[in-house]
Amino acid sequence: MATDIAAVFEQYSIVLYKYALRLSQDMFVAQDVTAEVFAKMMAIGCMPRTNLRAYLFQAAYHQYLNYYRAIRRLAPLELYSPLEDPTESPALKLERQEFVVERATRFAWLVSVIKANLTPTQRHVIMLRLMEGYTPAETARTLGLSYQRVKTTQKRGLVRLGKVLGIEIALPRRKRWN
Numbered sequence: 001m002a003t004d005i006a007a008v009f010e011q012y013s014i015v016l017y018k019y020a021l022r023l024s025q026d027m028f029v030a031q032d033v034t035a036e037v038f039a040k041m042m043a044i045g046c047m048p049r050t051n052l053r054a055y056l057f058q059a060a061y062h063q064y065l066n067y068y069r070a071i072r073r074l075a076p077l078e079l080y081s082p083l084e085d086p087t088e089s090p091a092l093k094l095e096r097q098e099f100v101v102e103r104a105t106r107f108a109w110l111v112s113v114i115k116a117n118l119t120p121t122q123r124h125v126i127m128l129r130l131m132e133g134y135t136p137a138e139t140a141r142t143l144g145l146s147y148q149r150v151k152t153t154q155k156r157g158l159v160r161l162g163k164v165l166g167i168e169i170a171l172p173r174r175k176r177w178n
Contacts, residue, residue: 017034121143
């Protein structure tokens with residue numbers, strides 16, 4: 001059984017960590033959430049019989065909610081710069097740091113707008129589809145929704161997000177057969 005869980009850990013730990021990082025915006029919280037999901041799976045001693053991926057994502061989401069409820073505060077966005085290049089000029093280094101800060105600030109702002117204005121289902125669909133790059137079918141399996149509900153929820157979420165941001169979001173059109 002431990003080897004099965006180790007294989008699942010190897011396959012899903014990075015994906016769950018990225019998902020928890022998107023939810024929490026905190027590297028340490030994301031690590032804790034990911035570790036708790038697998039620790040609970042080890043404590044139970046068995047794996048789900050149905051959709052393992054959906055189970056793991058739901059467990060990560062609920063673990064994040066438990067953490068958030070316990071501290072009752074939003075985790076701050078922390079910036080981590082990559083390893084520094086000693087040959088890089090100070091001007092180029094400053095420009096790169098400004099770019100990283102600006103990009104992280106925009107991303108944090110967008111995530112906070114998504115969290116504040118979308119329903120939980122819309123939020124999960126948008127995060128999995130657009131930020132994690134899942135297909136509609138993968139998103140449906142992960143969240144336990146139908147394919148059509150994922151497509152509808154995504155469209156409604158993007159429309160709502162466009163209204164909140166005051167922009168028109170170009171939605172993909174259906175291909176029509178001539």
